Amino acid sequence: MTDSHQKSLFADEVPWEAADQSDRWSAEIVFDLPVDQSFHYLVPDALREQLQAGQRVRVPFGQGNRRIVGFCVATGPPPSLSKRMKWVEAIVDLAPLVTPGMLQLTRWIGEHYLCSWGTVLHAVVPAGVKKNAGTRMARVYFLGDSDRLAADVASLTKKQEAVLDVIKNAKQPPTQGQILEAVGCGPSPVKTLERRKLIASKLVRTSTSRYDSPVAAQVTDLELNQDQKDAVTAICQVLESRKHETILLHGVTGSGKTEVYIQAIREVISYGRQAIVLVPEISLTPQTIRRFRSRFDTVAVLHSHLSDAERHWHWQQIAAGRVSVVVGARSAVFAPTPHLGLIVIDEEHETSFKQETTPRYHAREVARQRCELEQVPLVLGSATPTLESWQRVQDGEDQLVSMPRRVVGLPLPPVVLVDIRNDPRIGKGAAIGRALDHAIRQAIEDDGQVILFLNLRGFSPVFWCRACGESVTCPNCDVTLTWHRDKAAAMCHSCEYTCDPPSQCPACGDAGIRHVGVGTQRLEAEVKARYPEWNCLRMDSDSMRGRGSHDEALEKFRSGEVQILLGTQMIAKGLDFPNVTLVGVIAADTMLHQPDMRASERTFQLIAQVAGRTGRSERGGRVLVQTAMPAEPSIQFAAKHDYIGFTTQELSQRRAIRVPPYRRLARVIVRGPVEPDVVAQITAMAAVLRDHSQRLGIDNDVMILGPAPAPLTRLKTFYRYHLQISAETPEAIRTLWRNALPDFLDAKDIEFTIDVDPLNMR
Known part of the structure; x- marks a missing residue:
């Protein structure tokens, strides 16, 4: 249903009462509907004191008065309108799910990204929080009338006195079960005290389980080099000013950006404030998580594999101020930190920070707005910043902090471009050409390890007919089917359509169907056949489905049990393995064929990022990039580690054709x-x-x-x-x-x- 159709259905949904409204109270409500407006409802007197902005309410809606739930965004006297108003029927939440600051932020998101405020609120509050996953209702007790208590204290029994002592000394209001267990009595003393109004009780929602973060061995901060010290100083100066400023931390791979984040966060925590660190979902590796947990006592990690109950429990801990550091993917920008002091976005160039469903927000821009509202710094870190972020620096809107050298003076690895157009092995369908084959053998024989990068999963990405030249596409999409040999199936990576591999061409009926191209499964098979004496491991979304599979795979590589690690983007960034002495890029130009103005930018970023996985120790390292387009500027600049040269040329072209960041x-x-x-x-x-x-x-x-x-x-x-x-x-x-x-x-x-x-x- 379109936005306009929904709007016409509910255009008359704001009826009001013509009678005297001086003693009336109303609530402004927004709904998870594509309707760019809010609605007002009268609030019954019984709910007037309980209802607050940020709570959800159940109300009648539409011509049939169906009951739906919406967010209350404001309360106050009703506006002066002529038609009959409807009434709020119930409050869904005991307490507000979002703060006034988050209401302001979500309203901005709706206005900026042209979607309804209610849709934004529905999206930013996790499902587990909305349905109170992992909790139950419990009655808790606290001290009642102090004057009455002072007058009646002499008439209390010993067990009643013990009940009062338990309640008085508890850090949080205890439940009846906790009181009875501590005193060793039945419920009678509690009931008597409550009847005499010496204690009072109320219903609250409590967690049924705890999901404490694993305890990691704490390590001391590392010694910073001069570039890192300058970066931390720049961030701390903004912190001390108590004003918002965005800092673009442009540091080459291996320059120690994470250590800068950590020591800046330590400064934030010393002020009694909290920090949010956003990383791409694929970078939420156990290695990253362990690094933060080894430095800070209270770290919450928010990611897509959490259950609803786990996410709700972490949300409560964050909102209560019991968490110092929140590490998470895109949606962690909405973490309910009551004392926010800093937001860091690592690998800010990653496209996964953009939401691809409504509300289609970009976490970087939301973080910028949130930091501006709360007057705290925003740090954007990357070795290959987006052109939008770089242009903001050129325009003087953001501050640039550069870290052009790797820690302990290690050089960036040399990058060799290998033209595969005349390689006989590639011509016969192999993935690994002669030069890369020689480099792999040399690296492993020298007790090094190898990472091979290919951004295509499956065995072969195309079924091709030799007779008519047509490829076999998905019946639901304009996408070629991919051959997954392990499942003996042809699959569409857009809609998950699966079928038996075709035995003849659907277009001409010829039986000459071939598997064309190389995916990670085919690369794995080739590596195992060519190097049977060495262990190989594949990491892509097909092989890493099990819980803990990432951690297990990376630990095998770290320990040296695996010599060759191959995979897609999940191995292209964030990994730090000192023994990797060779990185091979199997096909550097696959992204250049896409009809996208950012194709060159993304190609440069991917090559530069994957190249950064090697040369991280005194052993050094090198990168071999196989390409059929070696003269392409983005590939040439990446081979030289020349970000400035690439951005200068690319921005000039963008300006000429009037596209972002200039429009x-x-x-x-x-x-x-x-x-x-x-x-x-x-x-x-x-x-x-x-x-x-x-x-x-x-x-x-x-x-x-x-x-x-x-x-x-x-x-x-x-x-x-x-x-x-x-x-x-x-x-x-x-x-x-x-x-x-x-x-x-x-x-x-x-x-x-x-x-x-x-x-x-x-």
Whole structure:
């Protein structure tokens, strides 16, 4: 259902009572619906003292008065409107789930990313928190009327006195069971004291389990080199100023950025404040987690593998101020820290910080806004910062701190580009060419270890017909099927469609179907066949599904049990193994073939990051990059470790074609099961947007690009078309969209969404 269709359904949902409202109280409610407005409900007197902003309420909604749950975002006297108001029926939560500051932040997200406030609130509060996972209701006791207690103390029995002592000395209000166990009595003394109002009780929600973090052996801080000291000093100066500033920490791989984060966080904790550290999900390795837990006593780790009960328990501990450091992926930016002092985003260039479903926020921009609201520093760390972050430094909006040298003076590893176009082994279908084969043997014979990087999983990424030249695609998507030999199946990596491998071409019926290309499974098979005397381990999303599988795999590599580690992006960053003396990039140019303006930037980042996995000890190391496009500038600059040279050239090209970071972009995607209907809908939307840009007088600034078929035109049985809105400022895009939205026509079975500052252009 589209935004406009939902809006027309509920446009009359704000009825009000015409009678005297001087003694009435109302609540402003937002819902998890694509409706860009809030609604007001009267609050019964019995709930007036209990209801606070940040709690959820159950209310009647719509013409049929169906009951739904929404977030209360404000309370106060009702506005003066004419129609009959509806009433809040119940409060769902005992206490607010979000603070006033988080309400302010989520409202900004809704406005900036053009989605409803209620949808944002629903997304940022974890499901386990909303359903109180791992908790139960319990009655707790505390001291009652102090005057009555002083007057009646002489008439108490010994057991009643003991009950009072337990309650008085407890750190937290105890339950009846805890009191009875401590005193060794039945419930009668408790009931008598409560009846005489010497004690009182209330219902609270308590955890049924504890999920304490594993205790790690504490280690002392490392000695910093001069670059690291300068970086920590810069961060601490902003901390002491109690003002917000964003610091871009540009440090080459192995320069010791994590140690800078740790020592800056130690300073934050000394002020009695908390820190949030965001890392890409793939970097939430046991190695990273252990490093923080070995330095700080109370560390909460938030990641996708937590159960609802675990996530709820950690959320409560963070909100109570019992956690000093929160380490997590994208959504940890919403951790309910009451005393926030610093946010750090490591590997800030990672695309996983952008949410790909509504609300389509970028954690970096949300962190920037949160830090500005709370007047604390934001530190962005990367060896290959995004061009957007780099341009902000050039414009003087953010502060740059450089760490151009590796710790203890180790040099960056030399990178050798290997042109595989004339390599006979590659021509026969092998993944490892002659030069890389020789380098692997030499590295391991010298007691080193090897990392091989390939960003394609499966055995072969293409089924190809020799007769007609067609590839075999998914019946639901415009995606070629990938051969997974371990499952004896052909799979679509977009919709998870699975079938038996085709024995003949669906297009021409010929039986000459071949598996073309190399994925991580095929690379693993080749490595095991070519080097049977050495142990090999594959790390990708297919092989690392089990709980603890990452930790087990990396420990085998660390201990030397495994000599060759191969895999996808999960091994490209964040790993520190001093014995790795060779990194091989199997196919450096796979990303360059994508229809994406950021293809060159991502290619440079990947090569630079994976190259940083070697040369981290006095043993040194080197990198071999296999490519069929050795003259490509992004590959050339990566081989030279020349970030400045790459950004200078790339920014010049971006400026010439007027794309980010010099323009702001929003992408509108329309999808539906019938292609002509999708085309008609997006064509009409483009016309409405162009018409409104002229009416608003912003047509000289705003450009409507398209519509056109999306690069991935068919996905999960839906046809997809898109258009782009380009403007100098995000305000222009927001103004145009909000004005045009009511005029979009409804179309049956057609859905549309808008992605502000998109990263995924497929």
